[in-house]
Amino acid sequence: MAGQYILAHDLGTSGNKATIYDFKGNLCASVLCEYPTYYPQDGFVEQDPNDWWRAVCxxxxRLLQEAGIRNTEIAVVxxxxxxxxxxxxxxxxxALRKMIxxxxxxxxxxxxxxxxxxGMERGYHITGHRLSASYGGAKLLWIKENEPDIYDKAYKMLNAKDYIIHRLTGAFVTDYSDASGTNLFDLERKMWSEEIVNALDLRMDLLPEVHASTDIAGGITPEAAMEIGLLAGTPVVIGGGDGSCACVGAGVVEEGKTYNVLGSSSWISIASKTPVFDPAMRTFNWVHLDPDLYTPCGTMQAAGYSLNWFKNVFCKDEIKEGKVIGKNPYQLIDKQILQTAPGxxxxxxxxxxxxxxxxxxxFQAKGAFIGMKITTTKADFARAVLEGVGYNLKVILxxxxxxYPVSDVVLIGGGAKGEVWAQILADIWQKPVLIPRYLEEATSMGAAICGGVGIGAFPNFSVIKQFNSINKTxxxxxxxxxxxxxxYKAFNVAYNGLLDTYNMLNMND
Structure with a gap:
C-alpha cells in the first residue's frame, strides 16, 4: 500500500469538510469549504452539484498544502x-437541474x-421508513409529474456523494445507506423495491447500482486527477450517508451499541443485526456501513436548536458578559443551571x-413551558430546556x-461538550453516558474508517475503538x-393533552 493517509470528504448541507487521518486514527488536518443553498420558492430547497465539485477540489x-502531505501519500478517498x-x-x-x-x-x-x-404500514415494512416527502422517492415523483422533460432525459438519480464519485471515477453507484434514504429500497433484501417502483410508475433504470459502503467504486481518472490535485488511479471507496458514518465514528459497530448525536437536531441510533420495526412507526432504519448491520434510529428536530433559541431570546446579558470575559455564553448558562435542583x-x-x-x-406540535410558578427563575427555564430534550429522546430510547436493552450511550456532537447536559441525560435515561475523544469528527472519521476497510488497511470496523476511544463516563x-x-410521565401526558391546542394554533399558521 503506497499511501499512508486516508482522505475523507463530508458533504454537509452548508459545506464540504475535508479531513486527513493517518492509519493510527490521528486527525492530521481539516478544511471546510462552504457552498450556497438555493430557495427558489417557499418549501423549495436546492443545491448546485457543481458547487460541491468546486468545494471538493x-x-x-488546501488540505494537502496545509498538512504538508503529497498526493502520492493518499492511500484512498x-x-x-x-x-x-x-x-x-x-x-x-x-446534472439536469439542481439537486432537491x-x-x-x-x-x-x-x-x-x-x-x-x-400504504404507510406496507411502505414502512419494506423500506424501514415512513413514506414521506422528505425522502428521494417523493422528490423523484415530483420531478416526473412537474418537470417531465427532465425526467425523460435523465439517466440516473444520484445523491451528493454519488455525484462526486462519478466525477472522480466515471461510475454511477450508490451504497446501501444512501439507498435506504429514498423510500424506494427494500431494506432487508438490500435491493431496489420493484413493488414500490412499479406502484409509483417510476423507471427502475434511473436507480444506480447499489453496493456495500466499503466497495471500491474505481480509481480516480486522469481528467479528475488534474482538477482535484490527487494521483490518477487513487482508489475511491463509496462511503455512506452522514448518519451511518456518524454511527461508525461514535464507535457503534457491534450489535446493541447505542449513540446519541446532540447537535442542532438530535438522534439516537443503535447497531442491530436486523431492522427494528416499531408498531407505532416512531423510529426508522438505515443500513450501517457494515453491510451485516442496520442502524435503527429516531430523530428529534430541535435539541441544540432549543438551547440556542433560549440563549438568543433570554440570555442577552450572558452573551454580553461572555464577550467581555472571553467565555462561551453556554458556560455561563450552565453555571446558573448548577444552582438549580433537578426537575x-x-x-x-x-x-x-x-x-x-x-x-x-x-409537524403541528409547538414548543411549550408548563408548570410556571411565582418562584420559577430563569435558571429553572434553562434547566427545563435541557431536561425537555432529554425526556423527548427517552421516548426514542x-x-x-x-x-436491544441499552447498557450505555455514547454522546457526540456539540452538545456533548457541556458536562451539565450530559449529566442530565444520564440521570433521565438512567444509563451511563460515554464521552469519546472526538466529539464533532464522527462523520468524517466514519468515512475514513470505511475507506480503510475498503482497501484492506483495517480488518473491520472495530478499529474505531483505537480511533475514537472513550475519554469519560x-x-x-x-x-x-x-x-x-x-x-417523564408528566411530560408525555402534557404532550397528549395539548394535541387539540396544537391543531387550533395551526389554524393561524
Whole structure:
C-alpha cells in the first residue's frame, strides 16, 4: 500500500469538510469549504452539484498544502454526505437541474400519492421508513409529474456523494445507506423495491447500482486527477450517508451499541443485526456501513436548536458578559443551571419549536413551558430546556430498549461538550453516558474508517475503538432518576393533552 493517509470528504448541507487521518486514527488536518443553498420558492430547497465539485477540489488542494502531505501519500478517498436528496443526471453525469435536498418539502402531494398507492404500514415494512416527502422517492415523483422533460432525459438519480464519485471515477453507484434514504429500497433484501417502483410508475433504470459502503467504486481518472490535485488511479471507496458514518465514528459497530448525536437536531441510533420495526412507526432504519448491520434510529428536530433559541431570546446579558470575559455564553448558562435542583422546580419544556419527526411525527406540535410558578427563575427555564430534550429522546430510547436493552450511550456532537447536559441525560435515561475523544469528527472519521476497510488497511470496523476511544463516563444519579421518571410521565401526558391546542394554533399558521 503506497499511501499512508486516508482522505475523507463530508458533504454537509452548508459545506464540504475535508479531513486527513493517518492509519493510527490521528486527525492530521481539516478544511471546510462552504457552498450556497438555493430557495427558489417557499418549501423549495436546492443545491448546485457543481458547487460541491468546486468545494471538493478546493478543499482537497488546501488540505494537502496545509498538512504538508503529497498526493502520492493518499492511500484512498472516501465519503460521508447529506442524505435523502434527488439529483437527476444525463449519460455523461451532467446534472439536469439542481439537486432537491433533504430539507425540501415540496413533495407533500407525492407523499400522499405514495401512501395511497402503497400504504404507510406496507411502505414502512419494506423500506424501514415512513413514506414521506422528505425522502428521494417523493422528490423523484415530483420531478416526473412537474418537470417531465427532465425526467425523460435523465439517466440516473444520484445523491451528493454519488455525484462526486462519478466525477472522480466515471461510475454511477450508490451504497446501501444512501439507498435506504429514498423510500424506494427494500431494506432487508438490500435491493431496489420493484413493488414500490412499479406502484409509483417510476423507471427502475434511473436507480444506480447499489453496493456495500466499503466497495471500491474505481480509481480516480486522469481528467479528475488534474482538477482535484490527487494521483490518477487513487482508489475511491463509496462511503455512506452522514448518519451511518456518524454511527461508525461514535464507535457503534457491534450489535446493541447505542449513540446519541446532540447537535442542532438530535438522534439516537443503535447497531442491530436486523431492522427494528416499531408498531407505532416512531423510529426508522438505515443500513450501517457494515453491510451485516442496520442502524435503527429516531430523530428529534430541535435539541441544540432549543438551547440556542433560549440563549438568543433570554440570555442577552450572558452573551454580553461572555464577550467581555472571553467565555462561551453556554458556560455561563450552565453555571446558573448548577444552582438549580433537578426537575427545574416543577417546570416542563416541550421541545417542539420545529414541529416533530420521530418520535411524535407531528409537524403541528409547538414548543411549550408548563408548570410556571411565582418562584420559577430563569435558571429553572434553562434547566427545563435541557431536561425537555432529554425526556423527548427517552421516548426514542425506550423503543430500542424493548428490542436491544441499552447498557450505555455514547454522546457526540456539540452538545456533548457541556458536562451539565450530559449529566442530565444520564440521570433521565438512567444509563451511563460515554464521552469519546472526538466529539464533532464522527462523520468524517466514519468515512475514513470505511475507506480503510475498503482497501484492506483495517480488518473491520472495530478499529474505531483505537480511533475514537472513550475519554469519560458520566454515571447516572439514582435519586435524580426517581424524580425524572415521574416528570417523564408528566411530560408525555402534557404532550397528549395539548394535541387539540396544537391543531387550533395551526389554524393561524
Amino acid at each position: 478546493s478543499s482537497t488542494k 472516501s465519503f460521508s454526505a447529506q442524505m435523502m436528496g434527488c439529483l437527476l443526471v444525463d449519460h455523461c453525469g451532467e 435536498i433533504w430539507a425540501d418539502t415540496r413533495s407533500v402531494e407525492q407523499e400522499a400519492e405514495m401512501i395511497d398507492k402503497i 427545574a422546580n416543577g417546570l416542563l419544556y416541550l421541545p417542539y419549536l420545529l414541529g416533530e419527526r420521530s418520535p411524535r411525527w407531528n 425506550d423503543v430500542f430498549d424493548k428490542t 458520566i454515571v447516572p444519579n439514582l435519586k435524580n432518576g426517581e424524580l425524572y421518571n415521574k416528570l
